Amino acid sequence: xxxxxxxRRFCGQILxxxxxxxxxxxxxxxxxxxIVYATWGGTWEKAIRGAWFDPxxxxxGIEVVAIGxxxxxxxxxxxxxxxxxxxxxxxxxxxxxxxxxxxLLEKLDFQVIDTSKIMDGQHLITPYSxxxxxxxxxxxxxxxxxxxxxxxxxxxxxxxxxxxxxxxTFASKANSGTLEVALIADGVPMxxxxxxxxxxxxxxxxxxxxxxxxxxxxxQLEQFMKDGQAVTGLVPDGRALAAVDNGAPIVIDYSQxxxxxxxxxxxxxxxxxxxxxxxxKYAMTPEAQAAVALAYTYGPVTPDAYKMIPMDRAKIxxxxxxxxxxxxxxxxxxxGENLATANDKLNAWRMA
Amino acid sequence: MATPASWMSSRAIALLALPAMLFLAVLxxxxxxxxxxxxxxxxxxxxxxxxxxxxPVYLQILQRxxxxxxxxxxxxxxxxxxxxxxxxxxxxxxxxxxxxxILVPFWTNLLVRSYGWMxxxxxxxxxxxxxxxxxxxxxxxxxxxxxxxVLIGMVQxxxxxxxxxxxxxxxxIDARLVIAARSLGASPLASFIFVYLPMTLPGLMAGALLxxxxxxxxFVIPAILGGPRDLMLAQLIEFNINNTLNxxxxxxxxxxxxxxxxxxxxxxQRWFGLGSIWGAIAR
Amino acid sequence: xxxxxxxxxxxxxxVSAACVFLILPTLIVVPMSFTSAEQLIFPxxxxxxxxxxxxxxxxxxxxxxxxxVLTATGSMVLATVLxxxxxxxxxxGRLPFRGGITTLFLFPMIxxxxxxxxAIYNTFAxxxxxxxxxxxxxxxxxxxxxxxxxxxxxxxxxxxxRIVDAARSCGATPTRALFLVTLPAIMPGVLAGAxxxxxxxxxxxxxxxxxxxxxxxxxxxxxxxxxxxxINPTVAAVSVILxxxxxxxxxxxxxxxxxxx
Numbered sequence: 010x011x012x013x014x015x016x017r018r019f020c021g022q023i024l025x026x027x028x029x030x031x032x033x034x035x036x037x038x039x040x041x042x043x044i045v046y047a048t049w050g051g052t053w054e055k056a057i058r059g060a061w062f063d064p065x066x067x068x069x070g071i072e073v074v075a076i077g078x079x080x081x082x083x084x085x086x087x088x089x090x091x092x093x094x095x096x097x098x099x100x101x102x103x104x105x106x107x108x109x110x111x112x113l114l115e116k117l118d119f120q121v122i123d124t125s126k127i128m129d130g131q132h133l134i135t136p137y138s139x140x141x142x143x144x145x146x147x148x149x150x151x152x153x154x155x156x157x158x159x160x161x162x163x164x165x166x167x168x169x170x171x172x173x174x175x176x177x178t179f180a181s182k183a184n185s186g187t188l189e190v191a192l193i194a195d196g197v198p199m200x201x202x203x204x205x206x207x208x209x210x211x212x213x214x215x216x217x218x219x220x221x222x223x224x225x226x227x228x229q230l231e232q233f234m235k236d237g238q239a240v241t242g243l244v245p246d247g248r249a250l251a252a253v254d255n256g257a258p259i260v261i262d263y264s265q266x267x268x269x270x271x272x273x274x275x276x277x278x279x280x281x282x283x284x285x286x287x288x289x290k291y292a293m294t295p296e297a298q299a300a301v302a303l304a305y306t307y308g309p310v311t312p313d314a315y316k317m318i319p320m321d322r323a324k325i326x327x328x329x330x331x332x333x334x335x336x337x338x339x340x341x342x343x344x345g346e347n348l349a350t351a352n353d354k355l356n357a358w359r360m361a
Numbered sequence: 362m363a364t365p366a367s368w369m370s371s372r373a374i375a376l377l378a379l380p381a382m383l384f385l386a387v388l389x390x391x392x393x394x395x396x397x398x399x400x401x402x403x404x405x406x407x408x409x410x411x412x413x414x415x416x417p418v419y420l421q422i423l424q425r426x427x428x429x430x431x432x433x434x435x436x437x438x439x440x441x442x443x444x445x446x447x448x449x450x451x452x453x454x455x456x457x458x459x460x461x462x463i464l465v466p467f468w469t470n471l472l473v474r475s476y477g478w479m480x481x482x483x484x485x486x487x488x489x490x491x492x493x494x495x496x497x498x499x500x501x502x503x504x505x506x507x508x509x510x511v512l513i514g515m516v517q518x519x520x521x522x523x524x525x526x527x528x529x530x531x532x533x534i535d536a537r538l539v540i541a542a543r544s545l546g547a548s549p550l551a552s553f554i555f556v557y558l559p560m561t562l563p564g565l566m567a568g569a570l571l572x573x574x575x576x577x578x579x580f581v582i583p584a585i586l587g588g589p590r591d592l593m594l595a596q597l598i599e600f601n602i603n604n605t606l607n608x609x610x611x612x613x614x615x616x617x618x619x620x621x622x623x624x625x626x627x628x629x630q631r632w633f634g635l636g637s638i639w640g641a642i643a644r
Numbered sequence: 645x646x647x648x649x650x651x652x653x654x655x656x657x658x659v660s661a662a663c664v665f666l667i668l669p670t671l672i673v674v675p676m677s678f679t680s681a682e683q684l685i686f687p688x689x690x691x692x693x694x695x696x697x698x699x700x701x702x703x704x705x706x707x708x709x710x711x712x713v714l715t716a717t718g719s720m721v722l723a724t725v726l727x728x729x730x731x732x733x734x735x736x737g738r739l740p741f742r743g744g745i746t747t748l749f750l751f752p753m754i755x756x757x758x759x760x761x762x763a764i765y766n767t768f769a770x771x772x773x774x775x776x777x778x779x780x781x782x783x784x785x786x787x788x789x790x791x792x793x794x795x796x797x798x799x800x801x802x803x804x805x806r807i808v809d810a811a812r813s814c815g816a817t818p819t820r821a822l823f824l825v826t827l828p829a830i831m832p833g834v835l836a837g838a839x840x841x842x843x844x845x846x847x848x849x850x851x852x853x854x855x856x857x858x859x860x861x862x863x864x865x866x867x868x869x870x871x872x873x874x875i876n877p878t879v880a881a882v883s884v885i886l887x888x889x890x891x892x893x894x895x896x897x898x899x900x901x902x903x904x905x
Contacts, residue, residue, distance in 0.1 A: 053873050461891055
């Protein structure tokens with residue numbers, strides 16, 4: 010029976026508990042109950058909500074609020090203004106250096122974040138960033154245009170427009186792998202690509218200039234694959250897989266593919282820096298990596314995750330068995346430092 | 362012309378501009394000034410500007426940007442003026458329908474519209490299929506990923522901006538003046554050129570000004586519908602702001618764009634002085 | 645103006661062609677909004693209303709729509725008021741450097757929106773105007789002002805000021821003359837400017853992207869969400885809904901205007 014006294018006792022207990030909790034840790038609690046995660050959004054956001062955010066919240070009690078609009082311009086504007094709203098941000102790997110140069114990033118606490126399970130790879134981890142997931146740029150070919158065994162099997166083949174006629178598609182931004190595969194087609198071995206000889210790559214591209222249809226957005230690349238405007242080319246593996254799911258008559262070829270990754274950073278002045286570190290620690294565990302690889306067609310950065318991924322799934326992921334020994338890792342540091350000049354050269358060449 | 366004293370003192374009227382001016386000064390011009398000032402930093406005060414002048418690609422891009430904008434403006438004027446005329450001459454119901462149709466593009470997100478054009482215009486798209494089936498052409502026309510595609514996309518977006526000001530001005534024209542001219546013996550063509558057209562000129566100028574200026578800043582349409590040669594300045598500025606974080610250079614490019622645009626305004630005012638917005642004021 | 649049937653036919657064909665041109669991409673998008681796939685791809689895959697359902701039931705989309713309507717309405721009103729007053733001042737007031745001042749009012753239109761976004765972010769952040777509808781309204785007012793100024797100025801050219809003098813000589817105060825005589829006379833310009841201010845705000849994505857946050861997301865920003873991976877077909881569904889809505893409004897207004905007589 011809830012008498013006045015028992016209620017008073019109950020209230021007293023609550024107050025005591027609150028007082029005990031309130032005094033030293035009140036501010037930390039208020040701060041640690043949520044982090045803001047800036048994401049590219051879309052179906053990817055749905056995937057990481059299920060694979061990362063919800064399990065993380067269950068484990069630590071820290072709520073993850075997702076927000077879009079993670080452009081570099083807004084990142085810099087936000088940090089420069091001193092009122093940072095984001096705690097963790099997804100970025101392309103070139104930002105590992107571009108962001109550092111402008112002093113926009115928090116140094117990561119590797120006492121909290123365990124990076125021992127992350128695969129070996131040049132520049133994957135920096136004092137300011139951890140890799141998020143792996144993805145690749147792969148070659149595809151259209152099965153209506155190239156029947157049976159008569160399809161391009163290498164970049165040199167793609168450069169052979171006589172044997173394999175039709176339009177080739179490449180993404181128009183300089184760091185989309187276009188220059189790298191142009192060099193490979195010209196005979197440069199995959200382990201000797203960097204530093205890129207941009208002029209040589211452009212000379213190589215010039216040989217097929219008239220047969221290139223440039224993709225400025227991922228949506229365009231997918232449209233080209235679906236309706237056959239391009240019969241081969243270099244595209245992100247996620248886009249190619251989505252195109253296949255939507256009925257595009259293409260096959261994905263992992264030979265001579267370019268592997269790269271996406272990155273997570275913490276903006277300098279983030280409101281919940283500690284919560285952000287906790288999140289990154291969670292995301293770097295093989296369990297979390299396996300979960301995200303099952304939810305979206307990206308590869309885990311921790312090889313141990315493959316123990317938890319069935320073979321059917323593994324063979325369409327970056328870093329999976331089908332890609333073993335057939336790829337080169339993009340040198341994102343070179344790109345972080347040379348994007349501007351390379352893009353200028355590519356634009357000039359495309360406009361001529 | 363009535364004297365200002367009969368309404369309000371012209372000083373008082375001038376003060377009406379104050380709220381807007383203060384508003385812009387604090388929230389727009391001060392921040393913009395900061396960014397422009399930033400463009401003078403770097404390895405030297407003029408380093409960013411020297412970079413623009415040194416590389417012919419940038420000037421090429423600037424020139425192409427202006428060319429595409431001028432072309433868009435001309436096409437919009439040629440299509441928009443007669444269309445405005447039809448709208449004004451239509452019945453009230455017809456007018457409402459036409460205005461609703463003109464506003465339809467605005468309710469369609471820019472991304473969706475660009476994507477729609479990409480699908481319609483590509484070699485395997487609806488237009489080419491139709492023309493091929495009708496036997497009008499033998500091979501698909503290159504309607505997209507080139508300047509044609511950019512112009513088609515931009516004209517579709519810009520037409521309403523041309524039409525509305527013209528309609529607004531046309532609806533205030535006293536039609537009796539044209540009838541008077543005709544009754545005095547002028548041919549339809551002459552009464553149009555010498556009576557009607559000059560009266561509608563402020564609307565045409567306003568529309569042209571809007572279309573030209575907005576076109577200069579476009580980057581979604583040229584990116585999705587254009588080819589390598591259609592790289593416009595705003596795309597380059599966006600790249601420097603959102604990819605390389607080279608804000609000093611982006612600021613310099615913007616300043617160059619600003620100066621060039623104001624220059625074009627001055628030249629246009631000299632040529633079209635009579636009837637232009639500022640020309641009429643100066644009178 | 646009398647024209648023969650040939651002239652009228654040519655006119656009708658021209659108008660029809662122009663109208664088709666204006667709505668063509670939207671027409672293409674209508675079937676694509678019924679796709680069952682998770683991205684906008686042509687030809688569409690399957691048939692489903694899921695994207696319409698998604699729009700109606702997802703909180704993010706509903707909130708974004710509300711924010712967009714609030715922002716567009718607010719910035720339209722503010723821009724129209726400020727801009728009309730400014731245009732009146734330029735046209736009739738004794739302002740030094742009228743041409744220069746007019747040009748200054750056009751700057752928000754000349755400067756690419758990405759530059760405006762980056763430039764004003766810092767100021768807006770310091771004034772706590774980021775991630776708020778109020779801030780979004782102010783930012784879009786900046787962008788909408790030039791449209792109002794240009795349109796009102798254009799109509800002011802044709803303004804016969806004698807009617808204002810007549811009103812004043814009949815005893816009207818300056819304010820009454822302004823509201824009862826001047827404003828109705830320039831109304832087409834004011835309306836055109838207001839429409840542009842509204843639409844510019846409603847469709848604006850670049851500045852909105854910078855100023856948006858967890859609470860102040862607008863419709864275009866929501867549409868660009870996930871653009872790196874796919875174009876969400878909800879975007880197509882939203883466009884169809886908006887057009888249907890706008891057309892219904894127009895039809896209602898037109899019918900209502902004709903009813904009394």
